[in-house]
Amino acid sequence: MHLDAQDPGQIFWTHMGKSFDSGTPGTLYFDANSIGPMPCTVPLKMTTVLQEGWAQARRRSWNELDWLEQPRTLGASIAHLIGADSKDVRVTDTTSINQYKLLRYALSVAAPRHVIVLERHVFPSNRYVAEAIARDHQAQLRFIDDASQLPAALAPQDVAVVALSHVDYRSSTRLDMTELNRYIREAGAMSLWDLSHSAGAVAIALRQSDADLAVGCGYKYLCGGPGAPALLYIHPRWADAAWPAIAGWMGHADTFAFDADYRPGAGADRFLVGTPAVLANAAFSAAAQLWREVDPVALNQRHRSLTDTLIQLFDEQCAPWPVHLSSPRHHAQRGGHVTLQFHGAAALAQALVEQGVVVSSRKPDALRWGVHPLTTTHQQLWSAVQVLRQLLASGTWQDARFERPVV
Ligand SMILES: Cc1ncc(COP(=O)(O)O)c(C=O)c1O
Incomplete structure (x- = not known):
């Protein structure tokens, strides 16, 4: 997405992104609020x-x-x-x-x-x-x-x-x-x-x-x-x-x-x-x-850019469905994740995970997107919200197999 290319610190963020294992191919991770990504040097x-x-x-x-x-x-x-x-x-x-x-x-x-x-x-x-x-x-x-x-x-x-x-x-x-x-x-x-x-x-x-x-x-x-x-x-x-x-x-x-x-x-x-x-x-x-290499001010800006974009995508792409932002809109009042309120959050989270978008839910209706500023890209946010949109449009998240509780 062009927002990635426009970022003046892009070379640094690309270097950082490559310093972490990208996980299972085809999977997008938004669970840094549970377990953050693994640096590539951990096995060594x-x-x-x-x-x-x-x-x-x-x-x-x-x-x-x-x-x-x-x-x-x-x-x-x-x-x-x-x-x-x-x-x-x-x-x-x-x-x-x-x-x-x-x-x-x-x-x-x-x-x-x-x-x-x-x-x-x-x-x-x-x-x-x-x-x-x-x-x-x-x-x-x-x-x-x-x-x-x-x-x-x-x-x-x-x-x-x-x-x-x-x-x-x-x-x-x-x-x-x-x-x-x-x-x-x-x-x-x-x-x-x-x-x-x-x-x-x-x-x-x-x-x-x-x-x-x-x-x-x-x-x-x-x-x-x-x-x-x-x-x-x-x-x-x-x-x-x-x-x-x-x-x-x-x-x-x-x-x-x-x-x-x-x-x-x-x-x-x-x-x-x-x-x-x-x-x-x-x-x-x-x-x-x-x-040790990370400047906290730049980290904060990167996180703001990513999470502001995510909120904008939710607003633009999910307007027809009853998903509501429950996190504050101002970055200074927000932490690491962005939460959507949705009746059926637990089932929707599981449906997203099945489609390769790893998010989490908390009772009764919170769908949490944990955005890691060192590894997440704007492009990934766009791709993930497209999956969310398709699930909401098709209603497949209501399938019985998504009803059993998971952590
Ligand atoms: C806000 C908060 N505090 C404390 C804990 C518990 O941390 P620990 O398992 O290291 O005791 C958690 C775990 O998720 C948490 O989210």
Whole structure:
């Protein structure tokens, strides 16, 4: 499509696109909001870590290879994407576990404040983690339906931490981090952002917006691979403020001193717990190498161009059918994916997948198109929307075989 050719950064985007495996021939992927594309160098990285590391160097790998450093080096390679300093970011554990660690940390720092504010319809795992903390540690949960209720929730001046999704996993609505962080800080509380649906897709300014804490999935737009470790960020003003909730040897100030007593490591290091997931980190390191080359401003522009085009195509090509945009129209208010509202989204998603257009659905009626700015082209968007149009026109998505539920 001519929009690809018109982009002044086209040479760079073509190079990036070629740095990723294109997947099954004839398939168009719009599921970077679940699992991002695989960098071509992953198989080599994995073979190297298995052969040179595990099979040959074995225990000596801890000294001879970079295994112990990876939570730091991986964090450093993505820090610019989230507007953070390298020293404040680690890649480790899962998003849910990091959410737990940082909620507990915020409760320690902010004591005797004991209230966690969170969105009622947040990604379920985030809610479950907070519920379990509330049961065990007498933290109290206060739910808000949306960010407009935040000032009222903060009013009693008892809030320790506000946990927010930067981008909603269903509608892709993106919150204004700068404005909300200001309210939160003025009320004496801390912010904890989940960047799962924005990191690697759109520009994020954690430090500039004065965010306190953040987590985010490594396996979505960041392309760390299935089950990849997650990111964790802490503002340096809190770096040495309390013990971590899970004190493990990798988070000790001097791991190999084997001290009897725990001493927290400096800053973000204290959130490392056990042995790094070396194989998963090896896969992530392929994407990390690519991310070092990416300018977040250019990435953001590329994502805007792609998703604006996708919305325009939906408007133009799908007007006769009851498909409605449920994501915001303005890019600054949107995250990585674009969501259509459609009664029958689950069946339509399966029909699209059968036709080689990989999208996902969420109950009750969300059809999600996860657009990866490093691999998606405008041409692919055009082709995919033609398939959508044909399915809507023919009505074949209503076939009984599309009724069984899939993930
Ligand atoms: C917004 C959000 N937060 C958290 C998670 C859970 O992440 P993890 O499986 O790494 O704990 C997900 C998973 O899809 C998510 O979408």
